[in-house]
Each structure stands twice: as structure tokens, then as C-alpha cells.
Amino acid sequence: MSSAVSPLAPTDVPEMPQIAGVRLATAAAGIRYKKRTDVLLAVLDPGTSVAGVFTKSKCPSAPVEWCRAKLKGGRARALVVNSGNANAFTGKTGKQSTAQTGAIAAKALGCKQDEVFLASTGVIGEPLDASKFDGVLDKLADEARPDGWMDAAQAIMTTDTFPKVATAQVKLGKAKVTINGIAKGAGMIAPDMATMLAFVFTDAPISPAALQALLKTGVEDSFNAVTIDGDTSTSDTLLAFATGDAAAYGAPKISKASDVRLKAFVKAFNGILANLAEQVARDGEGARKLIEIIVEGAVSKPSARKIAMSIANSPLVKTAVAGEDANWGRVVMAVGKAGEPANRDKLSISFNGIRVAKAGARDPSYNEKEVSAEMKKPEIQIKVSLGLGKGRDRVLTCDLTKEYVAINGDYRS
Amino acid sequence: MSSAVSPLAPTDVPEMPQIAGVRLATAAAGIRYKKRTDVLLAVLDPGTSVAGVFTKSKCPSAPVEWCRAKLKGGRARALVVNSGNANAFTGKTGKQSTAQTGAIAAKALGCKQDEVFLASTGVIGEPLDASKFDGVLDKLADEARPDGWMDAAQAIMTTDTFPKVATAQVKLGKAKVTINGIAKGAGMIAPDMATMLAFVFTDAPISPAALQALLKTGVEDSFNAVTIDGDTSTSDTLLAFATGDAAAYGAPKISKASDVRLKAFVKAFNGILANLAEQVARDGEGARKLIEIIVEGAVSKPSARKIAMSIANSPLVKTAVAGEDANWGRVVMAVGKAGEPANRDKLSISFNGIRVAKAGARDPSYNEKEVSAEMKKPEIQIKVSLGLGKGRDRVLTCDLTKEYVAINGDYRS
Numbered sequence: 001m002s003s004a005v006s007p008l009a010p011t012d013v014p015e016m017p018q019i020a021g022v023r024l025a026t027a028a029a030g031i032r033y034k035k036r037t038d039v040l041l042a043v044l045d046p047g048t049s050v051a052g053v054f055t056k057s058k059c060p061s062a063p064v065e066w067c068r069a070k071l072k073g074g075r076a077r078a079l080v081v082n083s084g085n086a087n088a089f090t091g092k093t094g095k096q097s098t099a100q101t102g103a104i105a106a107k108a109l110g111c112k113q114d115e116v117f118l119a120s121t122g123v124i125g126e127p128l129d130a131s132k133f134d135g136v137l138d139k140l141a142d143e144a145r146p147d148g149w150m151d152a153a154q155a156i157m158t159t160d161t162f163p164k165v166a167t168a169q170v171k172l173g174k175a176k177v178t179i180n181g182i183a184k185g186a187g188m189i190a191p192d193m194a195t196m197l198a199f200v201f202t203d204a205p206i207s208p209a210a211l212q213a214l215l216k217t218g219v220e221d222s223f224n225a226v227t228i229d230g231d232t233s234t235s236d237t238l239l240a241f242a243t244g245d246a247a248a249y250g251a252p253k254i255s256k257a258s259d260v261r262l263k264a265f266v267k268a269f270n271g272i273l274a275n276l277a278e279q280v281a282r283d284g285e286g287a288r289k290l291i292e293i294i295v296e297g298a299v300s301k302p303s304a305r306k307i308a309m310s311i312a313n314s315p316l317v318k319t320a321v322a323g324e325d326a327n328w329g330r331v332v333m334a335v336g337k338a339g340e341p342a343n344r345d346k347l348s349i350s351f352n353g354i355r356v357a358k359a360g361a362r363d364p365s366y367n368e369k370e371v372s373a374e375m376k377k378p379e380i381q382i383k384v385s386l387g388l389g390k391g392r393d394r395v396l397t398c399d400l401t402k403e404y405v406a407i408n409g410d411y412r413s
Numbered sequence: 414m415s416s417a418v419s420p421l422a423p424t425d426v427p428e429m430p431q432i433a434g435v436r437l438a439t440a441a442a443g444i445r446y447k448k449r450t451d452v453l454l455a456v457l458d459p460g461t462s463v464a465g466v467f468t469k470s471k472c473p474s475a476p477v478e479w480c481r482a483k484l485k486g487g488r489a490r491a492l493v494v495n496s497g498n499a500n501a502f503t504g505k506t507g508k509q510s511t512a513q514t515g516a517i518a519a520k521a522l523g524c525k526q527d528e529v530f531l532a533s534t535g536v537i538g539e540p541l542d543a544s545k546f547d548g549v550l551d552k553l554a555d556e557a558r559p560d561g562w563m564d565a566a567q568a569i570m571t572t573d574t575f576p577k578v579a580t581a582q583v584k585l586g587k588a589k590v591t592i593n594g595i596a597k598g599a600g601m602i603a604p605d606m607a608t609m610l611a612f613v614f615t616d617a618p619i620s621p622a623a624l625q626a627l628l629k630t631g632v633e634d635s636f637n638a639v640t641i642d643g644d645t646s647t648s649d650t651l652l653a654f655a656t657g658d659a660a661a662y663g664a665p666k667i668s669k670a671s672d673v674r675l676k677a678f679v680k681a682f683n684g685i686l687a688n689l690a691e692q693v694a695r696d697g698e699g700a701r702k703l704i705e706i707i708v709e710g711a712v713s714k715p716s717a718r719k720i721a722m723s724i725a726n727s728p729l730v731k732t733a734v735a736g737e738d739a740n741w742g743r744v745v746m747a748v749g750k751a752g753e754p755a756n757r758d759k760l761s762i763s764f765n766g767i768r769v770a771k772a773g774a775r776d777p778s779y780n781e782k783e784v785s786a787e788m789k790k791p792e793i794q795i796k797v798s799l800g801l802g803k804g805r806d807r808v809l810t811c812d813l814t815k816e817y818v819a820i821n822g823d824y825r826s
Contacts (some may be wrong), residue, residue, distance in 0.1 A: 055749075056750070056752070057746065057749030057750055058748070058749045058750075058751070058752065058753070058754070058755045058757075059745050059746070059748055059749030059755060059757040059760070060749070060757075088742070088745075089741075089742060089745050089757065089760075089770070089773060089774060089775075090773075090774055091758065091772060091773040091774030092773075092774075093774070094774075123742075124742035124745070125741065125742050125745075125770065125774065125775045126775070229727075229728040229729065230726070230727075230728070231727050231728060231729045231743075231746060231747070231750065232746065232749065232750035233746060234745065234746055234749050313643075314642075314643075314644050315642040315643070315644060315728070315813075315817070315821070316642065316644045316821055319817070319818050319821035319822035320821065320822065322818065322822040323821070323822035325822075328538065329501070329502060329536075329537040329538050330644075332472050332501075332502050332537070332538075332647065333470070333472070333644060333645065333646065333647055334644070335471070335472060336468075336470030336471045336472030336473070336645065336647055337469070337470055337471075337644065337645035338471070339469070339471065340471070341471070342471045342472060344471075344472040344473075344502065345504065347472070357502070357538065359504060360502060360503075360504040360505075361502060361503055361504030361505075361506070361507075361538065362502075362538045362539070399822075400728075400818060400822070401818060401822070402815040402818045402819065402822075404728070404732070404818070405732050405735065405813060405814060405815045405817070405818055406815065408728070408729055408732035408733065408736070409732035409733065409735040409736035409738075409812075409813070409814070409815075
């Protein structure tokens with residue numbers, strides 16, 4: 001496990017305000033780790049709306065299947081997250097484990113099992129002993145308090161090198177509403193796999209259907225626009241909870257995502273998602289550089305996304321950035337292999353604003369020294385202009401370093 | 414540039430026989446390298462059939478565009494290959510350079526430009542000065558001899574750690590015909606990109622159309638089933654040449670790929686392609702282990718191929734193999750992210766024949782020590798049984814090591 005904090009970690013960590021209707025508690029249940037918390041319970045006021053998006057993996061974990069089924073009810077009273085064991089690829093025992101955890105949580109909270117949401121991250125293929133939650137969740141339900149957001153972010157970490165939190169306050173009608181988010185990113189320990197978990201909470205009174213629509217749209221340019229290594233976890237989970245408590249201090253009840261009164265809220269909500277997603281990229285295994293890839297002039301936004309992802313997932317581009325080389329040749333390669341419309345002779349490429357290639361060849365005007373100095377910076381922007389249309393997209397990734405290989409390959413030695 | 418020979422290099426290097434109608438010569442033209450050959454000329458008897466398959470990149474190199482255009486004629490008299498400069502992303506000068514090289518070669522051989530085939534590998538984005546071929550190709554045309562296959566394989570290397578050759582002899586009718594192949598694999602030097610070049614020669618009398626059909630089929634389970642890092646070069650080129658000289662000693666003239674008399678030939682031809690493709694995987698940058706991925710029980714062969722490629726290109730699977738860990742959890746992840754039909758609870762996975770997971774969970778019968786011993790071997794087979802249908806496929810790759818990152822990222826320091 002990496003211990004040093006990523007050099008790309010945010011330097012400003014916000015104070016996390018309370019959110020009416022949300023109480024938190026954490027515990028060390030000894031699921032896998034020693035001497036650290038590994039269970040988070042979020043207790044939610046009755047009537048809380050819930051929305052979720054999940055991994056596209058065809059082999060999802062048991063908790064993902066649990067959440068998908070429970071989402072139909074649209075209401076949540078509890079979120080239980082454990083780190084240390086992903087309860088993935090655990091066969092029938094995985095399903096039994098989620099059922100048992102759900103039952104324990106429902107009993108502790110005095111709610112329905114359909115109002116309990118679960119997420120697990122950690123080792124896969126090892127049965128998760130749900131009896132470890134017995135007693136623990138009761139105690140956490142008693143202890144849960146409106147503060148402790150940083151503790152919550154810490155309890156869900158695996159090999160993350162820093163806890164990930166984000167917050168925003170915004171007007172909804174005449175009321176001030178709050179949005180808090182926590183996330184864990186792509187870290188892994190033997191024999192784990194990268195998993196992204198994120199949970200967003202607000203006191204805004206938003207219907208489950210509207211919240212689901214907001215989340216589905218919001219994820220597209222945030223979590224879906226981040227890649228560490230192109231690998232997709234069986235457990236990726238993003239849940240949003242809206243307690244609605246702000247109705248008591250004047251916030252209007254929102255039933256449709258298209259409601260114009262939501263404008264400022266949507267912007268802040270998407271900002272929280274983008275902020276958390278960027279923090280995940282900043283904590284990519286072994287990452288030394290954050291890479292922002294902008295593709296413009298594509299025939300469409302989906303086409304720009306595909307090309308941007310092809311660049312972001314190219315080991316050759318990522319190792320070049322690790323080597324502080326503005327290797328536009330590899331960018332051309334990645335554009336070419338994306339399979340999307342591209343015309344070599346119209347292609348321009350710039351690194352941190354310095355154009356190194358234009359019209360199908362090296363840009364004779366660029367200064368190698370100037371580019372080299374830019375490439376030493378911790379944040380690298382690669383911009384590709386295709387010159388074909390108006391399609392534009394942006395994705396975030398990180399470089400591919402020896403440390404990545406060490407984290408993911410050396411753990412046995 | 415790596416200098417140590419890959420530990421996965423073949424130990425038996427065949428004696429390469431002559432092929433009637435093919436003469437070879439190499440030279441040090443000083444295109445980029447010092448003190449080594451960097452130009453290969455293959456002189457072919459009049460009437461030689463040619464076939465080719467190329468990179469699917471949307472940004473192909475100038476020589477790829479040249480070859481595609483010339484292929485229509487179906488006849489070849491010369492193949493000119495240079496290493497050190499790929500003549501890719503060189504704009505208009507790239508096209509001028511291929512035209513000039515074609516003209517020089519045609520003059521040296523006394524043939525049409527349409528009978529000259531070109532391939533370049535090396536730096537991209539730097540103009541290739543075709544005047545360097547002036548005089549050189551004349552001299553090579555004079556010197557060309559029927560032997561020197563190993564010299565030919567050496568002249569086209571970039572960061573390959575060993576020359577790649579393969580040969581087979583087989584009956585066509587009553588005549589013995591010969592197939593020789595040379596290849597260069599995925600190596601790179603600043604600021605290059607991986608390129609695969611392969612050239613196959615035979616004295617069998619096969620029409621251009623039949624040869625093209627054979628090549629198109631043969632490449633599917635050989636070169637198209639090999640991946641190093643999922644990145645696709647702008648220059649990948651596979652050309653096949655059939656001089657037809659074996660007609661003089663009794664080989665029947667073949668005009669259709671479906672001709673039953675070709676049966677033994679097709680097997681040997683595909684064997685050469687598979688052999689060369691495997692050597693490319695064995696020389697993957699930084700490779701310490703050859704990984705064979707077999708997917709069976711898929712709904713179709715294309716579905717099996719997609720899943721196998723998802724596993725083969727997963728950095729998490731490749732680093733786990735580098736770490737000598739039978740990490741089936743990451744294999745599940747790669748199956749899941751492929752997007753193809755898969756049922757977690759029917760999935761079985763084995764490493765080197767030892768089943769570690771079955772029916773959606775860890776196989777309780779497997780012996781960790783036994784698996785660990787297997788994982789220390791240089792050749793690792795990962796077999797995934799999906800239990801859905803009869804689709805089966807096989808791809809080759811190599812592990813992802815710190816050495817890969819060093820080769821592709823450290824060159825600036």
C-alpha cells in the first residue's frame with residue numbers, strides 16, 4: 001500500500017458543513033485492516049430521495065446488484081459502506097452477505113430493507129462476513145452525528161492516499177441548501193482492484209426521479225470523463241441522497257430535473273461531481289501528473305469523447321508524459337487508433353497551450369525548450385484540434401509511472 | 414534503447430533457406446542510427462504477386478498510403494524498407510519522400526514505380542530525406558543475393574532485442590515450395606512509436622487475388638491476435654510476395670485461395686504468420702512473461718476475441734502477471750468491462766491449467782502454492798471459460814513491467 005500522499009492532492013481541503021437530515025458514524029470492524037476505520041453508516045431522515053449510477057461491468061459486485069434493486073423504491077434511510085472487502089465475485093454467499101447486512105441495518109435503524117443502500121470496496125473473491133456488522137451498526141446508529149464528514153471519507157479509503165471531500169452551498173428558491181460529497185478512488189491492494197465509490201448528500205427537496213435525472217446527466221462529464229488505466233471495477237458506485245429537510249426552511253419541492261428553479265443547484269451539483277472525479281484522477285496509482293485532454297473540432301461530442309479516451313488510455317501517451325516529453329507522435333497514434341473521423345493533415349496538437357504540431361506535421365514555430373519547461377509541471381493539458389466539426393470533449397487522466405507498476409505488480413514480493 | 418535480448422527470445426533460430434526469385438541486400442544509409450544497417454532492398458523476379466494488410470489507424474504513414482495505392486496492380490519487383498524514420502505525420506513532404514524513393518528504386522531495378530513497395534519504421538514527425546537512398550539503392554540492386562535473410566531481419570529492427578525470422582517448406586503439387594518471413598516488433602525509441610512490420614516471401618505460384626485472400630484470413634489469428642499495449646502504430650504493414658518461380662520445378666499455378674491443392678501451403682503460411690506474431694509478443698517492451706489468453710464458451714468467436722483483448726490490454730492483469738500473482742479478480746474485472754455477454758456465476762478461470770475460480774467464486778480446491786510456482790514461469794496461460802456457448806479465441810500478449818515504463822518514459826532523462 002502506498003503511504004505517501006499523492007503530490008497532486010488538493011492543497012485546500014474545505015470545512016465540511018452539516019446537512020440537515022444526514023448523520024454519520026464510523027467504526028473499525030476489523031474487516032481487513034488493522035487500526036483503522038472500515039465501516040461508514042450514514043443515517044438519513046425519513047423521506048430521503050435516492051438516485052444511483054453504477055459500473056457498466058457485466059460482472060458487478062453483490063452490493064451493486066443490491067442497490068440497483070432497491071433503487072426502484074426511490075427512498076433511503078441508511079447507507080452502509082465498508083472498505084477492506086468488495087464482496088465481489090463471491091457467488092451465492094455474496095448475495096447472502098448483502099441480505100444479512102441489509103437486515104442488520106434495517107433493524108438498527110428501524111426502517112425497511114428496501115431503504116438500505118450498500119457499497120463495499122476492497123479484496124474481491126473473498127466472502128464478506130456480514131456478522132461483523134452485527135452489533136456494530138446498532139452502535140453506529142446510536143452514535144451518528146451531523147458532523148464527521150472527514151472521518152466518513154477516511155473510513156471508505158482503500159489505497160487512496162488522501163480522503164476526498166467536496167462541498168457547496170447554493171440558493172434553491174429563497175433557501176440556502178448544502179451539497180456535500182465524499183469519494184474514494186482508484187487504489188488497490190493485493191489482490192484488489194480499483195474501485196470508485198462516491199456519495200453525494202443534500203438537504204434540497206428533490207424527488208427521486210429528478211435526482212436520478214440530475215445524476216445521470218452530471219456523471220457524464222465528471223466521473224465518466226475520468227480514467228486511470230481504462231480498467232473498470234466491478235463495484236463502481238455513485239449514489240446521491242436528498243433529505244428534503246430544506247423544505248422546512250423554505251426550499252421549494254422539486255419534482256422535475258428540468259425545473260428552472262434548479263439552475264444554480266444543478267451547476268453546484270455538477271461542480272461537486274467534477275471536483276470529486278478530479279480528486280480521483282489526482283490520486284491515480286503512482287500518479288505524478290494530472291493530464292487534461294481536450295479534443296475539439298471533432299464531428300460530434302461522442303466522437304470527441306472516444307478520441308479523448310483513446311489518448312487518455314494510451315500507455316504510450318501516459319508514459320511519455322511521465323517522462324516529461326511532449327510526444328505528439330504518440331498523440332497522433334492514439335487519435336488514429338480511436339477509429340473516429342480524423343484527417344491527419346488537419347490535425348493540430350498542443351501541450352499546455354504550446355502548439356507542437358499543425359496541418360499534419362511538426363509545427364516549425366515551436367520552441368523545444370519552452371515545451372520542455374511546461375512538461376515538468378504537475379498539470380499537463382493536451383489539446384487536439386481535429387478541424388472537422390464542432391464536437392468538443394474533455395477527460396482527465398494521470399501519467400503511467402513505474403510506481404503504478406510497483407503498486408499493482410510488486411505487492412507479492 | 415534496450416540492449417539486453419528479451420528473456421523470451423526463441424532459443425532455436427532456424428537456418429533460412431533461399432527462395433527462388435528473391436534476392437536481398439542491406440546497407441547503412443545513416444538515416445538515424447550509427448554503425449548499423451538501416452535499409453533493406455528485396456529484389457523480386459518479374460511477375461511476383463503481392464498482397465498486403467495495413468494498420469487500421471485513421472492517420473497512417475506515407476509509406477502505408479503508398480503501398481495501399483500500389484497494391485491494386487498486384488505485382489512487385491522491389492521492397493524497400495528503412496528503419497530509423499517512419500515517415501509518418503510528415504505532411505506533404507512525406508508523400509514527396511515516398512514518391513522520390515519509389516522513383517529511385519524503380520530506376521535502380523529497371524521496373525515500374527507501381528511495382529515498388531515501401532515500409533518505414535522509426536521516428537515520426539521528422540521528414541525522411543529520400544535523397545539518402547540515391548546511389549544506395551543502385552548499389553544494393555547490384556549486390557542483392559539469395560541469402561542474407563538474417564541480415565535483412567536485422568536491418569529493419571528498431572528497439573527489437575532480437576531479429577525475427579521464420580521458415581517452412583511444404584509440398585505444393587509435387588514441388589517443394591519455401592516460405593520465409595521476417596518481422597520487426599513493438600519497440601520504440603524517442604520519440605518513436607511501436608510499429609510492426611512483417612514480410613513473407615514464397616516461390617509458390619499464387620495469383621495476387623489468392624495471396625490477398627490468404628493473407629487477410631491468416632492475419633486474423635496471428636498478427637491481429639497479438640497486443641503489447643493496445644496501441645496501434647500508424648505504420649503497421651504486412652506484405653506477402655509470391656515469386657512463382659516454383660512453377661519451373663512443377664508447382665501448379667494457383668489462382669484461387671480456395672484451391673484444395675493449397676491445403677498444406679495454407680497451414681504452413683499461417684504457421685509462419687503465427688510464429689512471427691508470437692516473436693513480436695516475445696519482444697514486447699520490457700516483457701518478462703509471454704501471456705496466452707484463451708477464452709472459451711463465449712457466444713461467438715468475435716465475442717471471445719473482444720473479451721480476450723480486454724484481458725490482454727488490461728494494465729491491472731498485465732501488472733499482476735508481472736508480479737507473478739494469479740489475480741483472477743482482475744481477470745473477472747476485464748471480462749466484465751468487455752461489454753460482451755458474460756454471466757458471473759458461470760465463469761471459470763485457470764492459470765497454467767490450474768482452476769482458481771469457478772461458478773462465480775473462488776475454486777475451493779486450488780492450491781495456492783502450486784499456482785504460485787506456475788506464476789514464476791516465463792509463459793503464462795490464462796484460460797477463461799464463460800459457459801455460454803461455443804465461441805473460442807486466443808490472443809497473445811506480454812506482462813507490463815517497470816521496464817516498459819522506463820523504455821517508454823525514461824528516454825528523456
